[in-house]
Amino acid sequence: MTETKQPVNEPEMKGWLHKWTNYIKGYQKRWFILSNGVLSYYRSQAEMAHTCRGSIRLQGAMIHTEDTCHFVISNAGTNTFHLRAGTEVERQRWVTALELAKTKAVKASDSEYMSNTEDEDDYDESPAPGGDKAELQSVLKTLSAKLEDLQTCSDLIAKQCAALQRSLAEAEAVAADNPQEVLTKMKAVNERATLFRITSSAMVNACGEYAQLAQTQGRKWQRMLSHEHEQRRRLEDMVEQLAKQHSHLEQAAQQQARATPSGLSAGSGQLLAHSIHSEEDDENEFYDAEEDEIQTDYIVQVPIGHRRTPSGVSTNSQASEGRNAGENTQDSESDAENDTTISVITRRNTSTVETLSSLTVSTLNENGSTISRKPRRTRVPDKPNYPLNLWGVMKNCIGKDLSKIPMPVNFSEPLSMLQRLSEDFEYSELLDKAATCSDPSEQLAYVAAFTVSSYATTSIRTAKPFNPLLGETFEFDRTDDKGWKVISEQVSHHPPMVAQHCDGRGWRCWQEFTMSSKFRGKYLQVIPLGEYHLEFDGSGNHYTWRKVTTTVHNIIVGKLWVDQSGEMDITNHVTGDKCHLKFIPYSYFSRETQRKVTGAVMTRDGSVKWVMGGTWDDHIEASRVINTLKTNKGTPVFETEPLSTLWKRRVPPPESERYYNFTELACQLNEMEEGLAPTDSRKRPDQRLMEEGKWDEANDEKLRLEEKQRAARRQRELEAELAIQEGRPVPTYEPNWFRKEKDRYTGNVIHVFVGRYWECKRKQDWAVCPDIF
Known part of the structure; x- marks a missing residue:
């Protein structure tokens, strides 16, 4: 074994140990590093620079010694290392180093806690639900581990003391008969004495650690007990006050009922309904009294x-x-x-x-x-607390085709995919600014910032939008305040495909959005396949790009969270300029800023004009390159102007958590307007019912709409079979507001807006719209 012992005040160690892998390979030789209270291992010393095979934190871990060479490290049952050393002395050196590192980590944690709480005489902060119980269990488990460590040290000391006595007796007996074997016996005596000294030192450290932990936790538990007592007293006062208010409400309702026996007015009816509702729900929730219950x-x-x-x-x-x-x-x-x-x-x-x-x-x-x-709303009704009955969902799926399984609205937000795609233009001012740029490289930098801004809301929005029905549309006219209007249509159902067109101030955007998905067990990957087009009136520059991959993590267990990763190339087909953006995937072990985006704007010949950086959920900064230098190794070094912020996310209000984490624009997407097409998403009944909090009725309507859509598809299939039998051309589904054309820049066939929707809206001529709702 190759190892480096550190001084006593620096309990770090490295060397070879054998680690249990599985029943096929058994124990395998691995290189271990003990540093900063963490034990990590690698297959070889060469892997230390790039790959860590596993690690375990020693704070709160339990270290067991099984026999002369084996020992086990377990961290609260979540991670366990079964290790084997070459000799007993080597094993004991590792155990001692691990115990010292563990003691150092616990002391550092306790000192940090004491520094945070030394000025807090009163325990005012409310602990998280279930946090006290979990912390108590953790402390009890730690104390139990300390007691086990003390017991282990005591057993080892007794065993090594007996072995040391036997070695001394043997040495005395040999010295009288065979002086040559005295040196061999004395070497064994020295090894036993070394083990005895190491184990004694470990026991002393464990005793001090146990006493310090018990003393620290005792003070903390006293504050927690005082806090819980005060909280219980406040809760009793609150319940008593609520009981009095409830009694007064009942008396007022009875007096009102006696005063108007023939019927209730609108205002008193709402008051009575609120009283009844409170009687049912006060057991679970408490609300501050409001003075404006009557409209x-x-x-x-x-x-x-x-x-x-x-x-x-x-x-x-x-x-x-x-x-x-x-x-x-x-x-x-x-x-x-x-x-x-x-x-x-x-x-x-x-x-x-x-x-x-x-x-x-x-x-x-x-x-x-x-x-x-016209004034627009700034929020939607709060999301109701509907518990999800997973068994009810599962029993409805038995024996059914996967594509015919109705997903409840509990997994959704009250917006369709057509509306969700319209949120790409929340920061349309970036395109307005780009339209005024005379420098193509600067214009491309603003276009790149716009492409990143469309992902800002995905960091906190994990609910899925409603899948649009075939022929469903969505139009959003914000010409009066934002200067753009957008129209979208579901042009295909298998595969699902959305065509979108938007007219702005000096620019036009259109895209054909479709995707493929891959379910990997723990996460779901959504890979966009469509292409995004942007064209400016003034410069005539035409840009295209494809969106990056979206990954939804913790599909089965845990809290859902979304990540964006991949590379995006934004190409100017007129000048040949290109912006290369890289969305760096989230990594727990990375020291980089999470959700990081880097990029560069380059000309046709590859010279860099702008460098960009930031995060896709907060901001994008850019700087113009004024000079490029070359190092000895040929790596370019850019001399740039000061950084400027191209895009900064508008943070939604804190209460948005109560209504699906919607931004102000998202709240306005489903706001009902006059003169809409009968196929508009805002007229979809299941989505409207969900926004109003009627989720049971929304699930029933969703099932009805899906069955209606399947019936329409079967009818088209029958018509196609009949046409084949009669030798006629098979009729295909044609969208109402888009048609297929070959793009002159990319050569791909895409759906392009035909341009008559807004005229039909002005005339209120919706004869071409199918009956889908």
């Missing part, structure tokens, strides 16, 4: 430049002021410059603030002409 109309005067939506309107109501104090009321530039005052009528109820959809707002644009703008 009230407010008429207020607000300046346009300070109005985003009616949720930001200030009134004399104390309750409304409290709720609006924390809301985000940022304004667009066009709003901030206008000081016109208008009347806004809002209706406030117990859950949301709704704007009457019939109202519009008149503002002046840059040319002085009047634009009609």
Whole structure:
């Protein structure tokens, strides 16, 4: 064995040990490193620079010695190493080094805890649910491990003391008969004495560690007990107060019922319904009392430049002021410059603030002409707490084809894939800025920032959107405030395919979105196959790119989380410029910034003009390259201007967790409007019911729509068979608003917008729309 012993005050060690792998290979020789309270191993010393085969943290771990050469390290049952040393002395050296490293790690953790809590005389923070119990179990397990270590040390000391006495007696007997064997016996005596000294030192350390841990945890448990006592007293007071309020509500409801025996008015009816609802739900949830349970109309005067939506309107109501104090009321530039005052009528109820959809707002644009703008909502109803009955889902899947299994809306969010794709334009101001750039490289940098911005919401949005029905459409006209309008249609069902077209201020975007998915057991990979097109009116530059792979982790067990990874090439087909972006996958062992994106804008000849970096869930920075230098090894070094932020994510309000983590734009996607096509996603009944919190009815409607879609597909198949039998051409499904064309830049056949949708909307001529809902 090759090993390096460190000083006593630096309990680090490295060397060869044999590790149990499996019943086929048994024990295999591995190179082990003990550093900073972590024991890691490699197949060879050469692997230390790039690959770690496994590691175990010693803090809270238990170290068992089985026989003269074997020992076991177990960390709370989650990770276990069965190891074997060459000799007993070698085994004991490793055990001692491990115990010292473990003691050092525990002391560092305790000192950090004490530094954080030495100024806290009162235990004010509420612990996480179940945290105290888990922590108590962990501490008890640690104390039990310490007691086992003490018992092991005691047994070893007794055993080694007896062995040392036997060795001394043998040496004395041999010295009288055969002086030549004295040296051999004395060597054995020295080894036994060394083992006895090492084990004694380990026992002393274990005793001190046990005493320190018990003392630290004792003080902590005293504070926790005091905190729990105070919390229980507060809870008792709260329950008593709620009981009094409930009694008063019952008396008020009975008096109202006696006063109006023929029927209840709208306001009192809502009050009674709220009382009954509270009687059923107060066992599980507690709500702060609200003063505006009965709907009230407010008429207020607000300046346009300070109005985003009616949720930001200030009134004399104390309750409304409290709720609006924390809301985000940022304004667009066009709003901030206008000081016109208008009347806004809002209706406030117990859950949301709704704007009457019939109202519009008149503002002046840059040319002085009047634009009609209507106020939009800033949130959707809260997500209800519906428990998911997995057994109910599974029993409905028995004996059915996988494609015919209805997935409940519990896994979804109240948006369709058509609407979700429209969120790509949330940061359309990047394209507006790119349209004004005269430098193609700078324009490409803004286009790259726009492609990254479309992934910002996926970091916290793990629910799946509704799968669109064949022929389903979605249009979103934001010309009045954002300067763009988008139309999407589900043009194919097998495979699923969406065609989308968007017109903006001096630019146009269109894409054909389809994907393939791979289920890997623990995670699901979604690989986009369609191509994205962007064209600017001023420069005529035409850009294309493909989206990167999306991976959804912890499909079976654990909390879902999403990662983006892969490489993206954004190509300017006019100038030949290219931007290469790399989305670095998440890695637990990586020291890099998580969700990192790097990139460079290059000309046709490969010279770098811009360098970019950031994260796909927060920001993108870029810097213009002013000079390129070469090192001795030929590696280029770029001299750049100061970094500038091209894109910064707008963080949604904290309460968005209650409504699917939607951004403000996402909340407006499913807002009902007048004059929509009968195939628009906002008219889809199951999705509408889910947004309103009626999930049981939404599941029933979803099942009905899916059966209706299958019946329509069977009808098309029958018509195709009949055409084949009669020798006629087989009719194929044709979209209403898109047609297939060959792209002049890529040569691929894609669906292109035919351009008549907005004219049909103006005339309200929807004769071509199928009946899909």
